[in-house]
Amino acid sequence: MMPCVLVAQLGARMHYAVPRILHEAGALDRFFTDICATGAWARTLGALPAGIVPRGLRRLAMRRPVAIPHDRITAFTAFGLGYARRRTRARTVTEETWNHLRAGREFCERILASGFGKATMVYAFNSAALELLVEARRAGLTTVLEQTIAPAELVDTLLLEQLQRFPDWGAPLADRDAAEMFYARERAEWAAADLIVCGSEFVRESISRCGGPADRCVVVPYGVDHRFSLPPREPRQGPLHVLTIGEVGLRKGSPYVLEAARRLVGSATFRMVGPCSLPARIIDGAPSNLEILGPVPRGDIMRHYAWADVFLLPSICEGSATVVYEALTAGLPVICTPNTGSVVRDGVEGFIVSAGDPDGIVHALDKLARDPALRRTMAERAGARSREFDLASYGRRLLSALCQAAGDPCPSPALSPAPSHAGQPSSHVVSAF
Numbered sequence: 001m002m003p004c005v006l007v008a009q010l011g012a013r014m015h016y017a018v019p020r021i022l023h024e025a026g027a028l029d030r031f032f033t034d035i036c037a038t039g040a041w042a043r044t045l046g047a048l049p050a051g052i053v054p055r056g057l058r059r060l061a062m063r064r065p066v067a068i069p070h071d072r073i074t075a076f077t078a079f080g081l082g083y084a085r086r087r088t089r090a091r092t093v094t095e096e097t098w099n100h101l102r103a104g105r106e107f108c109e110r111i112l113a114s115g116f117g118k119a120t121m122v123y124a125f126n127s128a129a130l131e132l133l134v135e136a137r138r139a140g141l142t143t144v145l146e147q148t149i150a151p152a153e154l155v156d157t158l159l160l161e162q163l164q165r166f167p168d169w170g171a172p173l174a175d176r177d178a179a180e181m182f183y184a185r186e187r188a189e190w191a192a193a194d195l196i197v198c199g200s201e202f203v204r205e206s207i208s209r210c211g212g213p214a215d216r217c218v219v220v221p222y223g224v225d226h227r228f229s230l231p232p233r234e235p236r237q238g239p240l241h242v243l244t245i246g247e248v249g250l251r252k253g254s255p256y257v258l259e260a261a262r263r264l265v266g267s268a269t270f271r272m273v274g275p276c277s278l279p280a281r282i283i284d285g286a287p288s289n290l291e292i293l294g295p296v297p298r299g300d301i302m303r304h305y306a307w308a309d310v311f312l313l314p315s316i317c318e319g320s321a322t323v324v325y326e327a328l329t330a331g332l333p334v335i336c337t338p339n340t341g342s343v344v345r346d347g348v349e350g351f352i353v354s355a356g357d358p359d360g361i362v363h364a365l366d367k368l369a370r371d372p373a374l375r376r377t378m379a380e381r382a383g384a385r386s387r388e389f390d391l392a393s394y395g396r397r398l399l400s401a402l403c404q405a406a407g408d409p410c411p412s413p414a415l416s417p418a419p420s421h422a423g424q425p426s427s428h429v430v431s432a433f
Contacts, residue, residue, distance in 0.1 A: 002027045002399075003142060003406040006119035008111055010034050010083075010103065010128045012063040013148070014222065014322060018123065021395040023068050027402075029119040031073050032111045034080030034103075037064045038073060076110050079103075097174040097182055104128035104185070116141060121406060127152075130185055133192035142406050145193035147217075149319040150206035150339075153183045155251070158317045158339075162250040162356070168279060170250045187212065195405040197398070199320030200341025218401045221343050222320050223394030224386075228329035230306055232380070235372035239289070240268040242365060243308035243332070245301070245323045246315075248276035248292060253314035253337065258282075259358040260312070260365060261290040267369050270312075273304050305330040309375060310368055315340040316355050328386040333378035335364045343389050349382040 005027050007019045011034065022028040065073060083103045090096045108124075108131035116122070122136040123144045133143045149155065156173050163170055173179065190196060190207065196217045198204040208214035242260075246252045254272070261270040270290040276283070283292055296304070305311075311327035313336045320341035327334050328343075334350035336342050337357075346352040351367075353360030368375050387393075 001408055003121040003402055003408075004029045004119050005121045005123050005402070006030045006032070006111075006116060006136075008032045008107065008122065008124040008129065008132055010107055010125065012036065012065075013125070016065040016068065017222075017391065017394070018146070018398070019065065019072075020067050021391075021398055022123075023072065024395070025399055027399070028068070028072055029117050030114075031065065031068060032107075032114070033065075033073065033075050034083060034107065035063060035077055036073065036075045038070045038075070074114060076107070079106060079110060092174075093171050094174045094178045097178040100127060101178070101181055101185065105131060108132040121402065123402075126186060126189060127182070130189045130192065133189060137192055137194070142195070143193050144195045144197060144402065144405060145189050146197040146199075147203055147207060147319070148199065150203055150317050151183070151186055151210045151212065152179070153186075153210050154206045155317050158355075159250055162255075162316055165356075166250060166255050168282060169255060183210075190216075195401065197401060200318075202339055202341040203319050218405075220397045220401050221389055221394070222322055222325060223389045223391045224322060224325045224329055225391045226329065228302070228305065228326040229383075229386075230302070230330045232331060232383070235375045236309060239266070240264075240365060240369040241307055241309040242268050242270045242312050243304055243310070243327075244270070244272045244274075244312050245304070245326075246274045246313065246321070248272055248274055248278060251316050251318075253316050253355065256314045256356065256358045256361055257312060258286055258290065260361045261287045263358070263362050264365060264369075265289050268365055271304065271307065273301070301326075302330075305332065308332055310335060310365065311350075312336075312361065312365070313340055313342075314353065314355065314357075314361055325386065325389055328382045328389070331379045331383040333368060333375060333382055335361060343385065345385075349378055349385045 002025060005022050006029050007022060019028055019031040086099045090099055104127045107128050111132055112135055116139060119141060121142040121144060122132060124132050126145060126147045129145050133145060137143050156179060160173060190212045198217050198219050199222055201219050204214060204217040204219050207217055244257050248254045257270060257272060265287055272292045273296055275295050276292055286292060311332040311334045313321055313324060315321060315337055317339050318341045324334055324336060324340060324342040328349060334344045335353060336344055337353055337355040339355045344350045344352065351364035353364060
């Protein structure tokens, strides 16, 4: 029998994929969030031309839980707006960390005040789950935590190594008190969870490395829908077009993109899409074959996938980067690191290079630039791989894991395609690897 699930999620992660999957399977009892756009006003606002709608309002209109009935959604809008204001006003990483800790605690307290309803299971996300999971377990509910990225303790360790190499690329990490409080909260969430859902083996191994319960982790790779598909293309003539999408910074391995661009002037053109807060001296010193575009509207993202020949994401630390799933669906060979948490297989759909290894990136790109037949083959394999990791397949994997956590290994029902929009189990992988 399917569990009846309460989902608690701050933000619009993966376009609300988890509550949407659960609702389609008849397993969603209630969805709690901070700010989301529901009703006719949101549809009207979203349909207006971008130029006449303030950016903040337009972003709000895009936080729309598609295919989830409004009567299943509880949004704590005033709380969410307050949290957003505090994030905007934060001037240091320490302030950001304290704000995040406060928001996670307040979010849980508001949900607890509303009660568990008919739920038999609670599904929450790292750093905004502790109080909820503790009370749910006390009430006899099955508790599930999704760890969306490697533990904060490991993230900070990896970022500190990068800051020592590239001191001009980032602000100092949070002070010791704030950092230790965050680490302790994550460890307490692991202790309160019957099941920890990890998007990749990298996340599961990272939890184990930080002393967490690997035996209660299950790897459930994500998926995206087919709106990212592009028609097959013959390899272009001329310089290789290399695309990177994501925040430009240390965690995404951006310094190594710039280094690869410097080494491949004349044979490759690079484009970076995503928020960028780098000092002007770094941007001004970027090589001439690199464009740093900043953030673009979500509706324009396919134009950049269509421009590209190769997708590059040399991340230092991720969970399982959804842009890689998108790039595979668009039929692009992918170059990434083990820390990206991808489903890319080395030498099949692209290349896996060590984190922090510009030589490996350059070698892989040079190989693709010189061999159009290899690009074509890898592009075909990328499209085929993406069909194993679409949104429907992700739903089946997730539902299977949740049924097993509830003590009932029931077969997961088939899920209809999503609208275009954008126990103590042993550690195992629920996937089509």
